Amino acid sequence: MASSKSFSILSLLLFFASVSFCYATSRFTHHPAFPPQSSKAERLIRSLNLFPKETFNIIDSDHLHSFVPGQIVEKNFSFLAHSGPSVEDLGHHAGYYSLPHSKAARMFYFFFESRKNKNDPVVIWLTGGPGCGSELALFYENGPFHITKNLSLTWNDYGWDQASNIIFVDQPTGTGFSYSSDNSDLRHDETGVSNDLYNFLQAFFKAHPEFVKNEFYITGESYAGHYIPALASRINQNNKMKKGIHINLKGIAIGNGLTNSPIQYEIYPEFALQNGLITKNESDDISKLIPNCDKKAKACESRGGTICEDALDACEAIFDRILSIVGDLNYYDIRKKCVGPLCYDFSNVEKLLNEEKVKSALGVRKELKYVSCSRAVYDAMLQDTMRNLEVFLPGLLEDGIKMLVYNGEKDLICNWLGNLRWVNAMNWSGQKAFRASPTLKFVVDGAEAGTLNSYGPLAFLKVHDAGHMVPMDQPKAALQMLERWMGGKLMNSTLDN
Ligand SMILES: *[C@@H]1O[C@H](CO)[C@@H](O)[C@H](O)[C@H]1NC(C)=O
Ligand SMILES: *[C@@H]1O[C@H](CO)[C@@H](O)[C@H](O)[C@H]1NC(C)=O
Numbered sequence: 001m002a003s004s005k006s007f008s009i010l011s012l013l014l015f016f017a018s019v020s021f022c023y024a025t026s027r028f029t030h031h032p033a034f035p036p037q038s039s040k041a042e043r044l045i046r047s048l049n050l051f052p053k054e055t056f057n058i059i060d061s062d063h064l065h066s067f068v069p070g071q072i073v074e075k076n077f078s079f080l081a082h083s084g085p086s087v088e089d090l091g092h093h094a095g096y097y098s099l100p101h102s103k104a105a106r107m108f109y110f111f112f113e114s115r116k117n118k119n120d121p122v123v124i125w126l127t128g129g130p131g132c133g134s135e136l137a138l139f140y141e142n143g144p145f146h147i148t149k150n151l152s153l154t155w156n157d158y159g160w161d162q163a164s165n166i167i168f169v170d171q172p173t174g175t176g177f178s179y180s181s182d183n184s185d186l187r188h189d190e191t192g193v194s195n196d197l198y199n200f201l202q203a204f205f206k207a208h209p210e211f212v213k214n215e216f217y218i219t220g221e222s223y224a225g226h227y228i229p230a231l232a233s234r235i236n237q238n239n240k241m242k243k244g245i246h247i248n249l250k251g252i253a254i255g256n257g258l259t260n261s262p263i264q265y266e267i268y269p270e271f272a273l274q275n276g277l278i279t280k281n282e283s284d285d286i287s288k289l290i291p292n293c294d295k296k297a298k299a300c301e302s303r304g305g306t307i308c309e310d311a312l313d314a315c316e317a318i319f320d321r322i323l324s325i326v327g328d329l330n331y332y333d334i335r336k337k338c339v340g341p342l343c344y345d346f347s348n349v350e351k352l353l354n355e356e357k358v359k360s361a362l363g364v365r366k367e368l369k370y371v372s373c374s375r376a377v378y379d380a381m382l383q384d385t386m387r388n389l390e391v392f393l394p395g396l397l398e399d400g401i402k403m404l405v406y407n408g409e410k411d412l413i414c415n416w417l418g419n420l421r422w423v424n425a426m427n428w429s430g431q432k433a434f435r436a437s438p439t440l441k442f443v444v445d446g447a448e449a450g451t452l453n454s455y456g457p458l459a460f461l462k463v464h465d466a467g468h469m470v471p472m473d474q475p476k477a478a479l480q481m482l483e484r485w486m487g488g489k490l491m492n493s494t495l496d497n
């Protein structure tokens with residue numbers, strides 16, 4: 001019993017290491033030509049062999065009759081029941097939303113009302129993968145709590161619920177505690193993803209009408225660089241057509257995102273060279289792979305379909321080559337090594353969420369298993385990865401929706417250089433002025449915590465001493481960033497207000 005449990009946890013963790021938040025380096029295993037000397041590649045292959053068959057939660061349809069499309073079932077809970085405030089005072093909710101355009105898909109979410117003021121903006125946070133649960137961010141980055149070594153919880157002083165009413169969702173279908181009884185409910189593109197999220201938000205605001213008037217912001221990380229533009233555009237369109245409940249969308253914030261995939265893949269050799277990870281020769285050599293990546297990415301953009309998987313292979317070859325040189329470097333944070341089989345140890349979130357008493361408190365069926373990152377969900381989105389989602393953004397900017405692109409500067413996989421490159425290349429009315437904007441200091445506690453470029457609704461923030469997960473590495477700076485940005489005061493950051 002004990003050994004089978006530790007076996008499955010181990011395999012999940014190994015797998016987790018192989019699925020990046022940005023996209024899966026587990027795709028190495030699809031490259032038969034990958035250099036055999038790479039211990040990482042071998043490790044990933046082994047981990048995949050260990051991985052259990054069901055990589056997302058499929059439940060037999062015994063309860064299908066109870067599936068009511070569009071329904072929200074929510075409960076209040078307290079993880080900190082013994083330490084003070086009552087469940088009602090906390091305003092902590094967990095719920096399931098039954099997706100209308102599905103056979104039987106239920107989307108799990110957490111909703112934490114602001115610790116400070118219920119009039120604070122409503123923020124939705126999306127974790128990437130695709131297929132990684134938002135609980136990774138909740139417990140290790142910007143949620144109300146952190147998990148201690150003994151699996152108890154402590155308040156996170158820099159939780160984003162200090163400045164917002166924040167929603168964390170497990171999506172697309174099959175991610176985290178979200179589940180279905182039917183494989184066909186897996187999503188394959190941003191249309192499917194944004195429809196589900198839009199429908200969820202409509203139901204959410206119907207269930208919480210007191211929050212409809214609040215400002216609304218979409219935030220997230222990594223592969224959310226794909227989700228966010230698609231969702232924001234969907235909301236903005238329906239708002240303009242006066243469809244559904246008006247969602248008071250004021251801005252979007254993309255953290256170490258994958259948005260314009262072709263540009264971001266092609267920049268790897270340059271970033272790696274600049275950061276001393278590879279030599280000039282190696283960079284020149286690896287750069288020879290760029291034209292093929294570019295050609296196939298263009299074909300993907302115009303034709304869609306399976307050519308997009310070819311494009312992903314062609315472009316990932318660039319990243320693979322760099323990883324074969326840098327060895328056990330943590331590609332989410334170039335200051336660090338991947339220690340042991342994992343770059344980070346996030347095992348506690350799976351331990352915690354798989355405790356029966358926790359599931360019961362959250363209204364999660366006991367047969368569901370919490371998996372941090374789902375292989376099946378990732379695989380279902382393979383044709384989406386190379387799509388360039390930047391195309392949605394100029395329209396949002398012209399409509400005055402604020403946009404913050406922030407990047408921990410030590411991340412390789414979704415690095416700041418690639419993000420700045422596409423932000424600069426974006427064709428909108430403020431393009432010239434943005435490119436000419438002065439680089440300001442972003443000051444927190446009297447010290448420079450990053451650098452900022454901004455014009456009109458667009459801001460680009462490079463955060464010092466942070467990798468892929470900015471709120472984990474620089475929690476205070478990240479909270480200040482959110483607060484100032486939502487409050488329209490990011491530009492005055494040098495004043496440390
Ligand atoms: C949950 O708590 C809220 C107050 O935050 C209260 O209005 C609501 O009735 C509670 N819901 C349930 C299902 O107990
Ligand atoms: C768990 O650890 C925290 C400190 O990290 C401590 O305050 C608490 O008492 C511990 N709980 C148990 C049950 O050991």
Ligand SMILES: *[C@@H]1O[C@H](CO)[C@@H](O)[C@H](O)[C@H]1NC(C)=O
Binds near residue numbers: 281
């Ligand atoms: C770099 O490449 C050039 C030309 O291919 C070669 O002559 C030179 O020896 C290489 N340098 C190193 C340090 O590998």
Ligand SMILES: *[C@@H]1O[C@H](CO)[C@@H](O)[C@H](O)[C@H]1NC(C)=O
Binds near residue numbers: 427
């Ligand atoms: C930029 O966008 C404008 C307006 O949509 C368009 O007329 C123009 O051709 C675009 N420029 C480039 C270089 O794509």
Ligand SMILES: *[C@@H]1O[C@H](CO)[C@@H](O)[C@H](O)[C@H]1NC(C)=O
Binds near residue numbers: 488491
């Ligand atoms: C930013 O600072 C300037 C100069 O101190 C001030 O005039 C302006 O009102 C400030 N803007 C915001 C949004 O606080």
